[in-house]
């Protein structure tokens with residue numbers, strides 16, 4: 513992938529520093545891994561907080577009426593999204609997970625769907641919910657293996673309108689620059705998807721905070 517934008521404006525030494533900090537942060541521990549021990553309003557949220565800030569900027573700018581999240585885990589990211597929707601005054605969240613948890617936070621803006629994000633009935637249900645929406649934001653954060661993410665991209669990208677975003681989480685694994693042992697993952701899925709879909713591109717502006725788990729993963733539909 514081309515390295516234009518904020519990160520490639522850095523010197524080689526600065527870039528190495530940024531990559532090194534990704535490794536330090538990703539692998540740091542406070543009990544559990546720090547990113548696995550981060551909470552929104554008391555609910556575990558498996559995110560880098562700087563990415564949540566970028567989410568907030570996208571939500572404020574685009575004001576999606578539907579946010580589709582694959583991968584609920586403890587429900588912290590769904591609750592965060594719903595909280596920002598409360599502040600903005602619009603939007604609903606549908607969060608999909610293959611597992612169901614009793615402790616998922618209840619919130620009037622959140623609906624949970626249980627099943628695999630790539631299963632036909634689940635994709636059909638989400639497509640039905642998105643049909644009447646003016647703006648849809650999609651966040652892919654379930655099974656991070658390449659083929660699954662690519663299948664999600666193919667299933668859910670058509671729901672996003674021109675100018676809208678699809679966020680692929682955890683593109684930094686498989687050595688980009690963390691978890692070199694991971695194997696083909698979200699980064700490789702994005703590479704393939706962009707080869708197939710020239711109307712989509714990476715929003716380099718989302719590199720501005722330098723630390724992100726979703727480097728190359730903030731995708732924007734151009735038309």
Ligand SMILES: C[S@@+](CC[C@H](N)C(=O)[O-])C[C@H]1O[C@@H](n2cnc3c(N)ncnc32)[C@H](O)[C@@H]1O
Nearest residue numbers: 557558583584585589609610628629653654655
């Ligand atoms: C990285 S966690 C999600 C983190 C959550 N979005 C957050 O930020 O707090 C991944 C979740 O994806 C779920 N998952 C794994 N494979 C899945 C699939 N095929 N479809 C839907 N969810 C899946 C797992 O059960 C797990 O809860």
